[in-house]
Amino acid sequence: MTCFGACGCYPGKRRGSSRRGAHWRIFTLKELQAATNNFNYDNKLGEGGFGSVYWGQLWDGSQIAVKRLKVWSTKADMEFSVEVEILGRVRHKNLLCLRGYCVEGQERLIVYDYMPNLSLLSHLYGQFAAEGLLDWPKRMTIALGSGEGIAYLHHLATPRIIHRDIKASNILLDSDFEARVADFGFAKLIPDGATHVTTRVKGTLGYLAPEYAMWGKASESCDVYSFGILLLELISGKKPIEKLEHGVKRSIVEWASPLLVEGKVKEIVDPKLKGMYDEEELQRVVHVAMLCAQIAPEKRPNMVEVLEMLKGKARNVEMSSVEKDDKVQHESECAGVGDEISNEKTRPAVGDEISNGNETMQNSVN
Ligand SMILES: Nc1ncnc2c1ncn2[C@@H]1O[C@H](COP(=O)(O)OP(=O)(O)O)[C@@H](O)[C@H]1O
Numbered sequence: 001m002t003c004f005g006a007c008g009c010y011p012g013k014r015r016g017s018s019r020r021g022a023h024w025r026i027f028t029l030k031e032l033q034a035a036t037n038n039f040n041y042d043n044k045l046g047e048g049g050f051g052s053v054y055w056g057q058l059w060d061g062s063q064i065a066v067k068r069l070k071v072w073s074t075k076a077d078m079e080f081s082v083e084v085e086i087l088g089r090v091r092h093k094n095l096l097c098l099r100g101y102c103v104e105g106q107e108r109l110i111v112y113d114y115m116p117n118l119s120l121l122s123h124l125y126g127q128f129a130a131e132g133l134l135d136w137p138k139r140m141t142i143a144l145g146s147g148e149g150i151a152y153l154h155h156l157a158t159p160r161i162i163h164r165d166i167k168a169s170n171i172l173l174d175s176d177f178e179a180r181v182a183d184f185g186f187a188k189l190i191p192d193g194a195t196h197v198t199t200r201v202k203g204t205l206g207y208l209a210p211e212y213a214m215w216g217k218a219s220e221s222c223d224v225y226s227f228g229i230l231l232l233e234l235i236s237g238k239k240p241i242e243k244l245e246h247g248v249k250r251s252i253v254e255w256a257s258p259l260l261v262e263g264k265v266k267e268i269v270d271p272k273l274k275g276m277y278d279e280e281e282l283q284r285v286v287h288v289a290m291l292c293a294q295i296a297p298e299k300r301p302n303m304v305e306v307l308e309m310l311k312g313k314a315r316n317v318e319m320s321s322v323e324k325d326d327k328v329q330h331e332s333e334c335a336g337v338g339d340e341i342s343n344e345k346t347r348p349a350v351g352d353e354i355s356n357g358n359e360t361m362q363n364s365v366n
């Protein structure tokens with residue numbers, strides 16, 4: 001295994017060449033410059049906190065997406081190595097496939113399969129929103145697919161992986177609108193036996209589980225919370241936090257809860273669907289979303305249970321089991337809208353800690 005810097009273990013040559021059918025390789029900068037027409041603006045597919053993503057074509061004709069780091073820093077390099085290391089470990093139909101990476105000087109690039117339908121965000125509110133391509137069956141496929149991808153990370157990967165940034169811009173869509181969970185720059189490996197990792201808060205406001213936003217307690221159940229927000233967003237076409245008058249903010253959960261309690265579930269549905277949806281599936285998705293987005297992490301289902309409920313295989317959970325007297329406020333009370341945050345400025349820079357529920361110790365595992 002080749003090691004780079006502070007945390008940085010990339011999937012190194014030894015593992016790549018010793019593993020039959022390794023699905024990634026190391027690219028040269030020259031190769032990626034040629035593939036993307038020298039990172040031409042016209043090739044740009046999107047942008048995130050890490051940098052820009054460009055469409056490209058390799059000499060064999062295959063289409064790729066290349067994420068290029070904006071400005072080198074130790075922190076960004078760490079994010080790069082985390083993403084490469086974690087994506088290099090996993091393979092699942094609902095996770096974005098890593099094609100490889102490139103490290104030359106201060107250049108850091110990650111190469112993926114190209115996803116022709118870009119991100120879920122682009123269909124809900126971005127460049128494809130007006131086209132109305134997201135009909136109800138596609139939304140159900142996306143809900144189930146992204147759920148399968150997260151369930152794989154939580155229950156089948158070893159060690160377990162938490163994503164920590166589940167949101168609409170990180171769910172990519174292939175040519176059949178199958179979901180691919182992407183952007184593993186904030187992901188964490190959870191050592192066997194640990195219930196959670198106490199860490200710096202990263203992620204996106206509106207999707208952060210309260211215990212994580214407040215105490216930095218990251219566990220699978222934080223992803224479950226974010227997934228609940230994503231489900232509400234997917235069926236309503238509403239953003240996770242909306243701005244009301246006089247600077248008041250309202251989370252999507254605060255908006256949807258009373259509608260659910262009053263039996264007005266239909267009012268949650270995206271008007272763009274023009275009433276074309278499956279009522280039974282809608283009931284299921286809304287209930288599951290509300291279970292996932294409960295304030296108390298121990299009340300949230302795990303992703304296997306989530307999938308069973310979404311597929312209608314589990315007894316549908318009644319609203320009575322969903323918290324009604326939320327003592328802790330959802331994020332809209334304390335957070336800005338839609339900011340990407342890394343809480344290092346407001347939070348002391350402490351080393352990650354792993355807890356097994358009884359004791360807390362310094363993290364030596366990344
Ligand atoms: N493989 C891909 N195919 C098509 N578009 C992509 C791909 N990867 C990323 N994008 C686009 O680029 C955006 C940013 O990518 P992401 O990996 O989330 O970067 P960041 O880590 O900077 O947030 C995505 O929201 C999406 O619109």
Ligand SMILES: [Mg+2]
Nearest residue numbers: 048169170183
């Ligand atoms: Mg992103």
